Amino acid sequence: MAKSKTLFYCQNCGLESAKWMGKCPSCQQWNTFVEEVVQKEPPVKTDWRQDQDRKHRNKPHTLHEIESGSEIRILTTDQELNRVLGGGIVPGSLILIGGEPGIGKSTLMLQLALSLKQFKVLYVSGEESDQQIKMRADRLQQAANENCYIFTETNTQNIFQGIKELQPDLVIIDSIQTLHSELLDSTPGSIGQVRQCAGELMKFAKETNTPVFLVGHITKDGMLAGPKVLEHMVDTVLQFEGDRHLAYRILRTTKNRFGSTSEIGIYEMLGSGLREVSNPSEILISQKDSALSGATIGATMEGNRPLLIEIQSLVSPASYGTPQRTPTGFDQKRLNMLLAVLEKRCGFRMGQHDVFVNMAGGIRVEDPAIDLALCVSIVSSLEELPVSEKICFAAEVGLGGELRAVNRIDQRISEAEKLGFTEIYISKFGQKSIDKKHMKIKVKSFGKLTEVFSDLFG
Numbered sequence: 339m340a341k342s343k344t345l346f347y348c349q350n351c352g353l354e355s356a357k358w359m360g361k362c363p364s365c366q367q368w369n370t371f372v373e374e375v376v377q378k379e380p381p382v383k384t385d386w387r388q389d390q391d392r393k394h395r396n397k398p399h400t401l402h403e404i405e406s407g408s409e410i411r412i413l414t415t416d417q418e419l420n421r422v423l424g425g426g427i428v429p430g431s432l433i434l435i436g437g438e439p440g441i442g443k444s445t446l447m448l449q450l451a452l453s454l455k456q457f458k459v460l461y462v463s464g465e466e467s468d469q470q471i472k473m474r475a476d477r478l479q480q481a482a483n484e485n486c487y488i489f490t491e492t493n494t495q496n497i498f499q500g501i502k503e504l505q506p507d508l509v510i511i512d513s514i515q516t517l518h519s520e521l522l523d524s525t526p527g528s529i530g531q532v533r534q535c536a537g538e539l540m541k542f543a544k545e546t547n548t549p550v551f552l553v554g555h556i557t558k559d560g561m562l563a564g565p566k567v568l569e570h571m572v573d574t575v576l577q578f579e580g581d582r583h584l585a586y587r588i589l590r591t592t593k594n595r596f597g598s599t600s601e602i603g604i605y606e607m608l609g610s611g612l613r614e615v616s617n618p619s620e621i622l623i624s625q626k627d628s629a630l631s632g633a634t635i636g637a638t639m640e641g642n643r644p645l646l647i648e649i650q651s652l653v654s655p656a657s658y659g660t661p662q663r664t665p666t667g668f669d670q671k672r673l674n675m676l677l678a679v680l681e682k683r684c685g686f687r688m689g690q691h692d693v694f695v696n697m698a699g700g701i702r703v704e705d706p707a708i709d710l711a712l713c714v715s716i717v718s719s720l721e722e723l724p725v726s727e728k729i730c731f732a733a734e735v736g737l738g739g740e741l742r743a744v745n746r747i748d749q750r751i752s753e754a755e756k757l758g759f760t761e762i763y764i765s766k767f768g769q770k771s772i773d774k775k776h777m778k779i780k781v782k783s784f785g786k787l788t789e790v791f792s793d794l795f796g
Contacts, residue, residue, distance in 0.1 A: 343375075344373050344374065344375050345373075345374055345530075346358050346359070346371045346372065346373055346374070347371065347372060347374055347528075347529040347530060347565070348362045348364065348365065348367070348370045348371055348529075348565075349370045349371075349372055349529055349565075350362065350365045350367045350370045350565075350566065351364050351365040351367075351370075351565065351566045351567075352529055352533060352565025352566055352567045352568075353365070355371065358371050358373070359371055365566075372528070372529065374522070374524040374528055374529065374530045375522075375523040375524055410429065411423075411425050411426030411427060411428055411429075412426050412427040412428075412429065412454075412457070412507075412508070412549065413425075413426045414426065414427065414450060414453060414454060415453040415454075416449070416450060416453065416614060417614060417616070418589065418603030418604065418605065418614045418615075419446075419450065419589070419603060421601055421603055421641075421643075422576060422589050422590075422591050422601050422602065422603045423574065423591075423594070423596070423597060424594055424596050424597015424598060424601070425597065427508070427549045428549065428573070428596045429547045429548070429549055430543050430544055430546075430547040430548065430549060431543065431549050431550075431573040431574060431595075431596065432536075432539065432540050432543045432549075432550050432552065432571065432572040432573050432574075433549065433550070433551050433552065433572065433573065433574040433576065434514075434552045434554050434562070434568070434569065434572040434574065434575050434576065435447070435551065435552070435553055435554065435575075435576040435577075435578055435589075436553075436554040436555070436556050436562045436575070436576070436577055436578065437556065437577065437578030437579060438556060438560075438579075439555075441578050441579070441580060441587065442578060442587055442605070442607055442612055443512075443513075443553050443578050444463075444465075444466075444474070444512055444553065445474070445478070445611055445612055446578065446589075446605075446612055447461070447510050447512060447551060447553060448461065448471070448474055448475060448478065449478060449480065449611055449612060450510070450551075451483070451486045451508075451510055452475065452478065452480045452481075452482075452483045452486055453480065453483075454483070454485070454486075454507075454508060455481075455483050455484075455485060456485075457485060457506075457507040457508055458485045458487070458504065458505070458506045458507045458508075459483075459485060459486045459487065459506060459507065459508045459509075459510065460487050460489055460500070460501065460504055460506035460508070460509050460510070461486060461487065461488050461489065461510045461512070462489045462490075462491060462497055462509065462510065462511050462512065463488065463489070463490050463512045464490070464491070464492040464511075464512065464513065464516030464517060464526075465512060465513060465516055466490070466512075467490055468488055468490055471488050471490075472488075477609070477610065477611070478610060478611040479610045479611070480611075487504060487506070492516050492517050492518055492526060493517075493518060493519075493520065494517055494518070494519045494520075494535050494538055494539075495519070495520055497517075498538070498542065501542070506548065507548065508548065508549050508550075508551070509539075509542075509543075509548060509549070509550045509551070510550075510551045510553075511539065511550065511551065511552050511553065512553040513552070513553040513554060513555060514532060514535060514536060514539075514552045514553065514554050514564070514568075515527040515532060515554065515555050515563060515564065517531070517535040518531050518535070519531060519534045519535055519538065521534060522534050527563075527564075529564065529565050532563075532564035532565060532568060533564070533565050533567060533568065536552065536564075536568050536571055536572070537571065539552065540571050540572070552572065554568070562575070569593065572593075573594075573595045573596065574591065574593060574594045574595065574596070574597075575591070575592045575593040575594075576589055576590070576591055576592070577589075577590045577591075577592050578590075580700060584700050585606050585607050585608070586604060586605070586606055586607070586615070586621060586699060586700060587604070587605040587606070587607055587612065588602055588603070588604055588605075588701065589602065589603040589604075589605065590602050598641050598642070600640065600641040601640070601641035601642065601643070602640045602641060602643070604618045604621075606621075618643075618645055618699075619644075619645055619646040619647075619753060619757055621699060622645060622646065622647040622648060622698055622699040622701060623635060623646060623647070623648045623698070623757075629724035629725065629726060629727055630724055631718045631719050631721075631722050631723060631724045631725075632650060632651040632652055632653070632715055632716075632718050632719030633648060633649070633650050633651075633715065633718070633724075633725070633727075634648070634649050634711045634712075634714050634715040634718065634725050634729075634730075634731060635647070635648055635649070635711065635727070635729070635730040635731070635759070636648075636649055636703075636707070636708040636710070636711030636712070636730065636731050636732065637707065637711075637730055637731070637732035637750035637751075637753065637754055637762070638703055638705040638707055638708050638732075638750075639705055639707070639745070639746055639749070639750070640705075644746070644749045644750050644752070644753035645701075645753075646730060646753060646754060646757060646759075647697060647698060647699065647701060647703060647708070648697075648698035648699075649695065649696075649697060649698070649708065649711050649712050649715045650695070650696045650697075650698060650715065651693065651694065651695050651696075651712070651715040651716045651718070651719045652692075652693075652694040652719055653688075653691045653692070653693050653694075653716055653719040653720040654691060654692050655690065655691055655692070656690055656691055656692050657692070661688075661689065661690065661691055661692050661693070662692040662693070662694070663677070663692075663693055664692075664693070664694045664695070665694075665695040665696075666694075666695065666696040666697060667696065667697030667700070667701060667702045667703055668695055668697055668702075668703060668708075668712070669704065672706075672709075673693070673695060673712075675737070676709060676712060676713055676716075676735060677693060677716070679713075679735060679736075679737060679739055679787070680713060680716065680717065680787075682739075683738065683739030683787065683788070684717075684739060684787060684788055684791065686717060686720060688716075688720075691720065693716060695712065695715075695716070705744075706734040706742075706744070707732050707733065707734055707744035707750070709733065709734050709735035710731040710732070710733040710734070710735055710741060710763060710787070710790065711730070711731035711732075713735055713787060714731060714790065714791075714794065717791060717795075721795065723794075723795050725794065726761075728758070728759050728760040728761065729759065729760070729761045729762070729763070729794075730754045730759050730761075730762050730763075731762070731763045731764075732744055732747060732750045732751075732762060732763070732764050733763065733764050733765040733768075734765070735787055739786055739787045739788065740785060740786055740787070741764075741765035741766070741767075741784055741785060741786065741787060741790070742765055742767065742768075743764075743765045743767040743768025744764075744765070744768060747764060747768050747769075747772065748772055748773075750762075751764075751772065751777065751779060751781060754779060755777060755778055755779040759779055760779060760780060761779065761780045761781075761782060762779055762780070762781055762782070763782050763783075763784065763790055763793075764781060764782070764783050765783060765784070765785070766783035766784060766785050767785070768783075769781065769783045
C-alpha cells in the first residue's frame with residue numbers, strides 16, 4: 339500500500355506548503371492554511387485519453403505555422419447569455435458561473451441544456467437526484483429535448499467514462515465543489531480536489547474542443563469558493579447576482595478571454611423559470627401617477643448596452659449631529675464627493691441634511707455619466723421641486739462643478755428617444771459627434787452644473 343503524505347494549502351490563493359504557516363507569504367492572509375492528504379502513487383487514469391495514440395501528441399509550433407480560422411461560436415436561444423459570452427459559446431472553452439444559493443444558477447444551466455436541441459448535452463449533477471432534476475424540468479415548462487442527458491455522479495473518473503461513451507457536444511457540471519478525483523484522498527470541496535477536478539476538466543475541454551460549464555459556490559464574502567487559481571484556469575467567469583427577494587437577476591462577466599468583460603444580461607425569475615429581459619430600461623424605471631421630487635432618469639452604459647435607470651434621492655434635516663450618507667447601488671465615496679461639489683460650487687447647505695440615494699431596480703451603477711442625474715435628484719429632493727419624467731441626464735460632474743463629456747453619447751440619446759423622452763441634458767463638450775438632424779428628442783448642452791439648475795428650476 340502506498341504511503342500517503344500530507345500537504346498544506348492556502349484556502350485563499352492555493353499556495354502549497356510542506357508545513358503549516360500562520361501567514362501566507364503569497365496573499366499575506368492569516369490562518370488560511372489547511373492540511374490535506376495527498377496520495378503518493380496515484381491510481382491508473384481512466385479518462386478519455388486512455389486510448390489515444392502517442393503519435394498524436396501535441397507539438398510546439400511557431401505562430402506562422404498556425405492557420406487562422408474563422409471564429410465559430412455556438413449560438414444559444416438565450417440572447418442574454420450570447421451577449422454576455424461575447425457572441426455565443428466558444429468550442430473548447432471552460433466557463434465558470436458563480437452566485438449565491440437559490441439565485442438561479444442551476445435553473446439557468448438546465449434551461450440552457452433543454453434549449454440546445456441540435457446539440458448533445460450532458461448535464462452532470464452532484465447535488466440533485468434524477469427525480470429532483472425531472473421536477474425542475476417539468477416546472478420550466480419547456481419542450482422535451484431528446485439530446486439532453488442527465489448524469490448524477492461526483493467521481494470524475496466515472497464522469498469521463500460516461501463522456502467517452504456519450505460523446506457530448508456540451509458538458510455542464512453542477513457543481514465543481516461536489517466533484518472528487520481518485521487521484522487525491524482529500525474530501526470533495528477542498529482546495530486540492532477543486533483544483534484537481536477543474537484541471538482535469540480543463541484538459542478535457544481543450545483536447546476535445548468541447549465547451550464545459552462549471553457551476554461554482556461562493557463564500558460569505560461573495561467570492562468564488564475554492565483556490566484563486568480556479569478563476570485563472572477557466573476562460574470565462576460569470577457572476578449571477580441579484581436580490582433573491584426581487585424578481586430580477588443580473589448575469590455579469592468578470593473575466594472573458596473571448597469577449598468584453600463589461601457586458602450584462604438581465605433576467606426575470608418567474609414560476610416557470612428565468613425570462614430574458616430584452617428592454618431593461620423599462621423595468622429600471624418605476625411607474626408612478628405623478629411627478630415626485632427627488633426622482634430623475636440617468637442614461638448609463640453596461641458594456642455595449644445603453645440603460646436608462648431611475649435615481650431616487652431623499653434629503654431631510656439631520657436629526658443627530660453627524661448627517662447620514664446612505665447610497666444603495668452607488669459608490670459611497672463618489673456620493674460624498676458630489677455632495678461636496680453641491681455645497682462648495684453651487685451653494686447648497688448639504689452638511690446639515692441626511693441624504694439617502696437609491697438606484698431603482700436593484701442594479702449597481704459605476705458609470706460616472708450618472709453624476710448629473712444624481713445631483714439633480716438630490717437638489718430636487720432638497721428644494722421639493724419635481725423634475726419632469728420626460729427628461730433624462732447624461733454627464734459627468736467634475737470637482738469644479740463642470741460637466742464633462744461621456745462616451746457613446748449618441749447611443750444614450752437614441753435609447754432615450756426610443757423610450758419616449760422629450761429632453762436630455764448633456765455636456766456641451768460632448769456634442770461634436772451628435773447628428774441632431776434626424777433626432778426628435780431635444781438635446782440641451784451645458785458647461786456647468788449651476789447652468790443646469792438655472793434651466794430646470796429657474
